[in-house]
Amino acid sequence: MGYDSDLSFNYFGPTKIIFGVDSSKDVEIEMSSLGGTKAIVVTDKGIIDAGLLEHIKAALGNKCVGIYSDIPQDTGVEVVDAGAEYARKQGADIVISVGGGSVIDTAKCMCILLTEGGKLRDFNGIQLLTRPQIPHLVIPTTAGTGSEVTTAAVIMDKEMGQKRLLVENHNVPRLAILDPKMTAKLPKLLTAGTGMDAMTHAVEALHSIQHEPITDGLAVHAIRLLARHLPTCIENGSDLVARGQVQIAATLAGWAFGNALVGIVHAMAHSIGAIAHVPHGLANGILLAECMQFNIESCPESYALVAEAFGVRERGMDDMAAAEAAVESMRAFTKTIQLPQRLSEVNVKEADIEKAAELALGDGSIVNNPRFILDSSEVLGIFKNVL
Amino acid sequence: MAKFKAMTQEWLDAYKAAIEADPEYKPMAKDWEGSVALVCNPDPSKGVPETIYIFMDYWHGDVGEFLVCDKAKAESATFVMTGDYSRWKQVALKELDSTKALLQGKLKMRGDLPYVVRNIKTVNKVIDILGNVDTLWPDEM
Ligand SMILES: [Fe+2]
Numbered sequence: 001m002g003y004d005s006d007l008s009f010n011y012f013g014p015t016k017i018i019f020g021v022d023s024s025k026d027v028e029i030e031m032s033s034l035g036g037t038k039a040i041v042v043t044d045k046g047i048i049d050a051g052l053l054e055h056i057k058a059a060l061g062n063k064c065v066g067i068y069s070d071i072p073q074d075t076g077v078e079v080v081d082a083g084a085e086y087a088r089k090q091g092a093d094i095v096i097s098v099g100g101g102s103v104i105d106t107a108k109c110m111c112i113l114l115t116e117g118g119k120l121r122d123f124n125g126i127q128l129l130t131r132p133q134i135p136h137l138v139i140p141t142t143a144g145t146g147s148e149v150t151t152a153a154v155i156m157d158k159e160m161g162q163k164r165l166l167v168e169n170h171n172v173p174r175l176a177i178l179d180p181k182m183t184a185k186l187p188k189l190l191t192a193g194t195g196m197d198a199m200t201h202a203v204e205a206l207h208s209i210q211h212e213p214i215t216d217g218l219a220v221h222a223i224r225l226l227a228r229h230l231p232t233c234i235e236n237g238s239d240l241v242a243r244g245q246v247q248i249a250a251t252l253a254g255w256a257f258g259n260a261l262v263g264i265v266h267a268m269a270h271s272i273g274a275i276a277h278v279p280h281g282l283a284n285g286i287l288l289a290e291c292m293q294f295n296i297e298s299c300p301e302s303y304a305l306v307a308e309a310f311g312v313r314e315r316g317m318d319d320m321a322a323a324e325a326a327v328e329s330m331r332a333f334t335k336t337i338q339l340p341q342r343l344s345e346v347n348v349k350e351a352d353i354e355k356a357a358e359l360a361l362g363d364g365s366i367v368n369n370p371r372f373i374l375d376s377s378e379v380l381g382i383f384k385n386v387l
Numbered sequence: 388m389a390k391f392k393a394m395t396q397e398w399l400d401a402y403k404a405a406i407e408a409d410p411e412y413k414p415m416a417k418d419w420e421g422s423v424a425l426v427c428n429p430d431p432s433k434g435v436p437e438t439i440y441i442f443m444d445y446w447h448g449d450v451g452e453f454l455v456c457d458k459a460k461a462e463s464a465t466f467v468m469t470g471d472y473s474r475w476k477q478v479a480l481k482e483l484d485s486t487k488a489l490l491q492g493k494l495k496m497r498g499d500l501p502y503v504v505r506n507i508k509t510v511n512k513v514i515d516i517l518g519n520v521d522t523l524w525p526d527e528m
Pocket residue numbers: 145197201266280284
């Protein structure tokens with residue numbers, strides 16, 4: 001993989017990782033190591049119903065001063081404001097999030113309000129914070145978003161009719177506990193979808209025009225781990241070895257795309273998500289191979305690394321041949337993990353993709369794509385191929 | 388061609404004229420609404436003894452007021468971008484990509500981030516034009 005002589009980048013990834021089966025039982029010890037004495041636990045009803053909170057509550061004992069679980073699938077500004085208000089009343093000095101992306105992002109924003117005061121709408125911008133925020137400890141219950149190690153949070157603002165994006169280096173979670181048992185009960189489709197979100201983060205970090213050697217290294221190993229272990233998670237969800245490796249892959253991919261950013265796949269997944277409510281990971285998974293095909297002439301070297309990670313680069317293959325093998329492997333992989341193959345299978349209609357193609361062209365992610373996109377008809381072409 | 392001292396009114400006038408003269412700007416910025424303020428933190432060692440506030444009005448491809456202003460005026464802008472003198476110089480010289488600078492925290496921005504992200508091509512164009520203004524940098528004078 002070649003890099004130019006003007007290569008210049010910042011890599012930022014300060015989150016401490018604790019990994020192991022039952023490591024979430026150490027939550028009280030880890031919270032104390034961050035200086036926390038009164039924890040507010042942020043979670044959702046699904047986690048509570050699945051019984052995933054019991055041992056955490058038990059471990060925290062009276063250091064847990066409250067549980068905030070009123071968090072919908074797509075969190076909102078009011079959810080954050082109410083959560084922060086509650087945490088403030090309880091005197092919390094640390095936030096512990098137990099959940100998926102929506103829960104983690106809610107908790108990230110609560111940390112800002114607990115430190116700086118005010119309401120979320122007061123924080124409109126990027127990198128506005130000038131000091132570290134109150135500590136945030138994350139225990140992810142899905143393996144995909146990578147939000148446990150990124151500086152970004154996405155929160156719906158219904159009043160504005162759009163999602164708010166917060167990016168703050170001073171608000172990256174301090175510590176993440178990856179306990180394979182916390183993802184062992186994830187149903188097949190959710191496992192496949194969130195897993196493909198992680199896969200897409202890794203591939204997009206590789207093909208992004210912002211890619212660099214550190215993120216490339218993280219992304220390639222994330223793909224290797226996903227290629228090997230995600231199918232096992234689908235076959236046997238309670239395989240804790242596979243679950244753990246997929247969690248690690250999601251975190252590696254989180255560091256990769258948190259720095260190198262994402263491209264056309266996310267631009268398209270965001271827009272089809274907004275228009276036809278296709279879950280993020282599923283949309284990414286359905287679109288990924290087709291977008292790789294679209295980009296292939298612009299970044300064969302990056303996709304050759306994907307082929308290496310899948311173990312399909314044969315001796316003597318040049319980068320382009322390897323890149324083609326990578327696209328084929330990706331298509332085959334989505335079938336192996338029983339992912340829906342077409343957008344029509346998830347209720348997307350012809351009219352939806354036309355609107356989504358327009359919308360995708362204005363998505364910020366598209367500027368990092370290796371192939372320059374001039375017109376929405378190019379995006380529409382990709383959508384049509386997977387409708 | 389005359390050179391203008393960075394972040395002075397003459398420099399801003401030249402910048403405004405350069406934007407107006409660029410045939411690609413107007414169609415590209417046709418959807419853009421909102422004033423932009425640049426705040427340059429002081430750095431006496433580099434010839435910037437005090438904070439400099441700049442206000443620029445952009446509206447659907449037209450450019451309005453371009454002023455060196457006071458703090459209150461700058462803070463009234465739709466988007467307020469703040470950074471150290473050295474960072475602004477790097478951006479103007481295209482040594483530092485503004486999007487990267489924001490993501491990495493080298494510049495700060497108050498305002499509707501998704502809006503900026505959606506219009507990033509317009510933002511990049513304006514910065515591109517800035518690179519064409521013949522500038523005297525205070526730390527090189
Ligand atoms: Fe994603």
